[in-house]
Amino acid sequence: MSLDVLSFWRWSNSELLGNALRGILAEFIVASTIDVLDSPKEEWSAYDLKTKNGLKIEIKSSSYLQSWRQKELSKIIFGIQPTYSLENMNQYSQEKIRQSDIYIFCVLAHKDKNSVDPLNLSQWDFYILETKILNGKVKTQKSITLSSLLKLNPIKIKYDCLKREIKQLEKITNNKD
DSSP: OOOOHHHHHHHHSOOTTSHHHHHHHHHHHHHHHTTOTTSOOOTTOSSSEEOTTOOEEEEEEEESOOSSOOSSOOOOEEEOOOBOOEEGGGEEOSSOBOOOSEEEEEEEOOOOTTTOOTTOGGGEEEEEEEHHHHHHHTTTOOEEEHHHHHTTOOEEEOHHHHHHHHHHHHHHHHHHO
């Protein structure tokens, strides 16, 4: 048996319903809409993605279904805690803040374990919210449920509208600078 990157990826990254890999998949899905797949994922960046025009995006993912056996559907909860950023010479910033301009909350919304397919983009819902709204309404809160997120009036869209909405927010953010 020969060892190569493709066989490693197949072995280690085939379970797309698991929490860790589903989060990376959500980042990949969003990255595909903003044309940044030519650059590899940065593991320790202060935010998940950056558009070519400089909009910083934090991606959060959740799902009703998990890779393990479930008695009931999972609650949709996202981590939103402010963080320290890693700055020059590997030193952390002095203050914890939310590092991005916007958050995109990605929900694998399909609820049937027999037909769930994380690569079927129609099974995902996306909620976009400017970071300043989180900072103003939930300040230092570490997590948020979907029901609490909905009270903040995020933009809810499907995959095919994601690029357009990100471009709109990019224009708004760039005009404020």
